[in-house]
Amino acid sequence: MTKERVVVRDVVKIFGSQDKEAAALLRDGVPRNEVIERTGGVIGLGGASFSVEEGEILVVMGLSGSGKSTMLRCINRLIEPTAGSITVDGTEVTTLTPKQLLQFRREKFGMVFQHFALFPNRTIAENVEYGLEVQKVDKAKRRQKALEAIELVGLKGWDAKYPRQLSGGMQQRAGLARALAVDADILLMDEAFSALDPLIRRDMQNELGTLQRNLKKTIVFVSHDLDEAIHLGGRIVLMKDGLIVQTGYPEEILLNPADDYVRRFVENIDVSSVITLGRLASRRSPALPRHKSVGDLREAVAAAEDPILVVTCEHNRPVGCVSREAVLAAKPDAEIASLIEAEIPTADGSKVLKSALRKLSAHPAGLAVTDADGRYVGTVTQDMALAALTGTSAELDAAAQSERENAWTGASPNSHWTTSATTPSPGSPSTSPH
Amino acid sequence: MPPPVTIALLVAIAWYLAGRRIGLMSLVGLLFLWNLRLWTPTMQTLVLVTLATLAALAIGIPIGIFSALNRRVWKTVSPFLDMMQTMPSFVYLIPAIPFFGIGPVSAVFATVVFSMPPVIRLTALGIMNVPGELIEASDAFGTSPAQKLFKVQLPLALPTIMAGINQTIMLGLSMVVIASMIGAGGLGREVWRAIQRLDAGSGFQAGIAIVIVAVILDRVTQAMAARARPAPID
Known part of the structure; x- marks a missing residue:
């Protein structure tokens, strides 16, 4: 059976100085407005739960400000969750010491960013080998791995160029190669294709699909674009105001929207090109x-x-x-x-x-x-x-x-839903746990 | 060391660091200074500036790094920098004397204090201005704080830091001239002597010599700063 790689339970993130107090109030069921008023904090995540299974692409979707990027960053603690539990392969991430966290990030995660986040002072090869460099991998070996990853994403021959010499699409390929080179098998992709123009975006989505079929990584993909989410074909976690509104495969969400918000979201999607x-x-x-x-x-x-x-x-x-x-x-x-x-x-x-x-x-x-x-x-x-x-x-x-x-x-690769329909997905369709 | 050898050496350094154009310019400038019979004071000035700059960088860059990494340090250091930069430069000469007496040591001390703010400020600024996304990327791949500093923050801040070094050298040069009042040797003393004798001719000679030294130092360090910037588009 499929294994749960990442399990997120009731994660709360409050931005502000009284974050712990605010989280406690939220847990006690105090309404959000009142919490905000009393503590002056901003609720980034109001208690989100979901899990990511081995080898799947989970798309975390929502409009800007819905907390999807915050959610992603909580998984590798680029943002410290205020409360809740996140386990990756059975390890509780929220209680790791800084040193353990460092090691954990090196072993488990590759991350791809919306605006590529390539180091401008490094060549593509140097960028791609960065993750191995900080792990103190031997120079020849890390360069070899970097070149392999570069070839994998179709950038062969560009390794000696600097990021600004590449187009946006190529830069993001390099970003993807950097995440692949470290051999971490959980990829965190933060709006990875949102900054690309539509045709390139579609190419990259297709290519990610191809790569995924060969590499079988576990991917958490943040996106604001429902078309993209559907095209990637995995389960979707739909977020709104820091809460998860619905979890399910594209068809489930299209056919049974949990509430009006989801309904409005899916309104303009062509059902006939999604449902099999x-x-x-x-x-x-x-x-x-x-x-x-x-x-x-x-x-x-x-x-x-x-x-x-x-x-x-x-x-x-x-x-x-x-x-x-x-x-x-x-x-x-x-x-x-x-x-x-x-x-x-x-x-x-x-x-x-x-x-x-x-x-x-x-x-x-x-x-x-x-x-x-x-x-x-x-x-x-x-x-x-x-x-x-x-x-x-x-x-x-x-x-x-x-x-x-x-x-x-x-x-068919499009038919994940059949296997999932029997496994209940946690947090679905949880409208408001608090 | 005879002047021709020194000139050849300095020109070679300038040529290597900043290219042919500035190398040739340095050659002409230095030969001219030799011709003005200002060679010895020029070398004295250069040595003072170099010493003062090295000391200023050795103290200033670490302070800049700490300021960038720790908000509280930055909040403490920042007002001091403002004060150091607005204080009339002559004032620094006064406390130097009781400690080090009249002479080059006091001059270097005053110069270090006066020329340090830019390198502190620009080092801190350069590191603080490294895009958050790049810091996030380095964190996401499990970079330790020391690795982050040396592999990400300092390399990316380097152009800004180089601009700070350039500023520090320029301020150092101006201060070395003023410090001639408390017994620093070099071109400053030539100017100071010319003022006392109302000798406009030799005053201008020394002044022009200072300008030449300043231009050479400025161009060479600017070229180094330009080199530190990321590669341009083909």
């Missing part, structure tokens, strides 16, 4: 194996809600469709195969709805959704697609529900 067919597919009606006889299946068919049912072959691949009425009217000893009325088009469950819209519009009976091996998963009809697009998600909720029960195991 596998997610949308209805599993309400059973598939009818073609070699069985009508008698064996009559009860199941009578209970089915859909008017059109899918017939599958011995390998559970969809081969055609039959109307419910036809099955109910047939003789009990008739083979299902003999009743097939029409072919049914199939669609890959890992693809997004948008990619199947055209096909769906041509086939009123719907599409049979399959997994990566072509096995039948469920059906998607025009009605379901419309409901999803218009946000009337009652039907989808049911789909989501059934999906949690018969965890569909797609093999």
